[in-house]
Amino acid sequence: MSATAAQAPQSARPPRPSQRQRAFADRTRGRVRRRRVANTAMTVVLGVAAIVATLPLIFILWHLVREGATALSLDFFTQMPKPVGEAGGGLANAIVGTLILIGIAMAIGLPVGVGAGLYLAEYRRSPLATAVRFLSDVLNGLPSIVMGIFAWQFLVRPVGHFSAVAGGVALAAMMIPMVTRTTEEMVRIVPVALREAALALGYARWRTSITVVLRTATAGIVTGALVAIARIAGETAPLLFTAFGNQFWSVRVNEPIAALPLQIFNYAVSPYDEWHALAWAGALVLIILVFLISLAARFATRARFGGMGD
Amino acid sequence: MTPADIVDVEQEEEGFAARLSGANIGDRAYRIAITLFAVCVPMLLLLVAWEIGVAAWPAFREFGAGFLASSTWDPVRGIFGAAPAIYGTIVSSILALLIATPLALGVALFLSELAPPWLRQPVAFLVDLLAAIPSVVYGLWGIFVLLPLLREYVMPFFRDTLHLGATPLFSGPAYGPSMLAAGVILAIMVLPYISSVSREVLLAVPRSQREAALALGATRWEAIRGAVLPYARSGILGGVILGLGRALGETMAVTMLIGNKHDISASLLAPGYTMASLIANEFAEATGDLHLSALMAVGFTLFTLTLVVNAIARWLVWRVTRGAGVAR
Secondary structure, eight states, rough: OHHHHHOOOOOOSSOOOOOOHHHHHHHHHHHHHHHHHHHHHHHHHHHHHHHHHHHHHHHHHHHHHHHHHHOOHHHHHHOOOOOOOOOOOHHHHHHHHHHHHHHHHHHHHHHHHHHHHHHHTTTTTTHHHHHHHHHHHHTTSSHHHHHHHHHHHIIIHHHTTHHHHHHHHHHHHHHHHHHHHHHHHHTTTTTHHHHHHHHHHTTOOHHHIIIIIHHHHHHEEEEHHHHHHHHHHTOOOOGTTBBBBOOSSOTTTTTTBBHHHHHHHHHHHSSSHHHHHHHHHHHHHHHHHHHHHHHHHHHHHHHHHHHTTT | OOOOHHHHHGEEEHHHHHHHOOOOHHHHHHHHHHHHHHHHHHHHHHHHHHHHHHHHHHHHHHHHHHHOOOOOEEEETTTOOOOHHHHHHHHHHHOOOOHHHHHHHHHHIIIIISSSSSHHHHHHHHHHHHHHHHHHHHHHHIIIHHHHIIIIIIIIIIIIIITTTTTTGOSOOOOOSHHHHHHHHHHHHHHHHHHHHHHHHHHHHOOOHHHHHHTTOOOOOHHIIIHHHHHHHHHHHHHHHHHHHHHOOOOOOHHHOOOOOOOOOSOSOOOOOOHHHHHHHHHHGSSSHHHHHHHHHHHHHHHHHHHHHHHHHHHHHHHOOOOHHOOO
């Protein structure tokens, strides 16, 4: 086929384009222009979508800073909430409560999550690993309120009163699947050569896994843990019926405890202006806390990639 | 190698053969330990299902399948039906997806296909930050900024300027707290999830796919539409369904904005209820065992719904990205 095309006589000078050929060229040019216009239009549309998508964030942050900064003072961190009608007061108990809740969640969620993640990475192809991987993704997508009523039924109902532990367990249940999956990914990218070197030196598999593989992956796991903590720090729904909130100073884990997100919710839906101001200030503090943790997570990642030199 | 290491190896010589045959006691203990941790994950899911299921059982036994279809919710007479909450959950989530999907897909395509490299990281970071904002902060912002905005401008615009007030979708008074408000806040909240999964899926599309289209003379957009999107379609769908899963279970922001009314109304301007917000509102002050059980039954329905939705989403995303994972 191509042979006949090659043998076809080529005229030395191309003939002048006929009427039909010119019409064809015009049509083609028109089509090319249309296609170019469509291309430019879609580029603009997609770019606008990107801008529109970032607008809510900017709006929210702007309002947070504007409304929150005016109500923020040293008192906010050191004082207890004041009764309605009295100006001032702070959320010292809620800030401490949130930190305690995060602590309980970490104490339960981190070991389980890291252990399960290690299993997933070490026994990658076992049927249990496939099931755990899938189920932890599914668990990760469960609504936080479901974790809340679960922890209520599991820990509050039998005991008969709300407690910080129940809140911590609800948060831990949310944390476990997140930590599991990041641990797995981080352990997976540890170079095989490191593992082989340790095994060649006569290390047992378990020692290799803990002292070489896990240690190499630590920075990544810390990142994952920080991301998970940033997410649970702002959770309200799991705490509504577990930690419950507390107007007074309490650091006891078997009693109701105040939490920043809970307090923001209660103040936001209240009819009082002073409380609205406190809600804004609380939201600003909460978001700064969350962003700081996220930022720390980013830096932990960067340090790891910088250190590995690739 | 330091002398200490050599000594160490020599000292462990005895256990070497045993270790090679896999009979090392440390290895076995280690395997059992991490297996136990791994088993915790399915156990946790089972425990959640069991605890909520047991608590929900009295309500399901009392009302049967009618629980899901009846729209009477009367704690005083002890009659409970979850239809308005189920309806509200589904409508607000679908509304959110209708708003968020085009935007999220636009962002993902812009970032993966068109944006100059220096712009990709910052924009992706900004959009991901949306996912870091706690739900209750969205609610707070929604109450004091979004609701007035919707009430003063958006709702009158739809109803009066576009003359849509006669259609059932935009009829009735516009107070602010409404299905529309819930849908808008949910859209903002699920946008980062949809866009980040979509971006991941788009990045998993092989380069050759794009290069082939461009080499045939396609413009950028034609390459995206003809070669990239079809390849990524099911993964993007997975991302959207993942966003749906988030929207269905979102609690605080919706509770603060949807108006919390046991009513099925076609109007987007009317207040409604979702399963999650129903639990959040009534659980702490449930009046009796049956009321509590009915709320647990709502929780169990929500649990089942999100479980199914998430399973479908994961499966779709996995189908696209597994190939990329191996190839990379």
